Amino acid sequence: MTVTGNTAADQAQRNTEIVLTAMRELFKEKDVTALDRHWAEPYVQHSPQMPSGLDTLRAAVPGLEGFSWEPKRIAAQGDLVFTHSIVHGWAPNPVVIVDIFRLDNGRIVEHWDVIQDLVSADATVDGNPMV
Structure with a gap:
């Protein structure tokens, strides 16, 4: 029998697993029913190009071509x-x-993002990679 702890570290681990599963199912597998399992309304969106609510994601995901999400950290x-x-x-x-x-309660309800064009390390001022 596995006992699930209630520490802050346990909550952080559970939330991380939810996000990784949700993003894989929605964006890699293009399974829009993932929205019903892993997101909840009211979904508050802080990205300046997207309105709040899950209908925007429902509409956008099926049309994404060549989409890949590679979390590094x-x-x-x-x-x-x-x-x-x-x-x-x-x-x-x-x-x-x-x-x-x-x-x-185990569902994604709010989102912020910061987006930059990917620049190779040799094209940066200090030679450091972006990720």
Whole structure:
């Protein structure tokens, strides 16, 4: 029998697993029913190009061509999960995105993002990679 703990670390781990599963199912598998399992209304969207509510995601996901989400770093604190990823197919060129997801009762209910064009390390001023 597995006992699930209630510590902050346990909550962070559960929330991280929910976000990774939700993003894989929705964006990699293009299973829009993932929205019913892993998101909840009211879904508050802070991205300046997208309105709040799940209908926007329901409409956008099936039309995404060549989309891939490659999380490189993940952190969680309390009800927040942060991902630092390389994304193809969201914009004309690859982008680096920091997504912040807020969960409530095991469902994603709020989202923020910061998006930058991906630049190779040799093209940056300091030679450091973006991810």
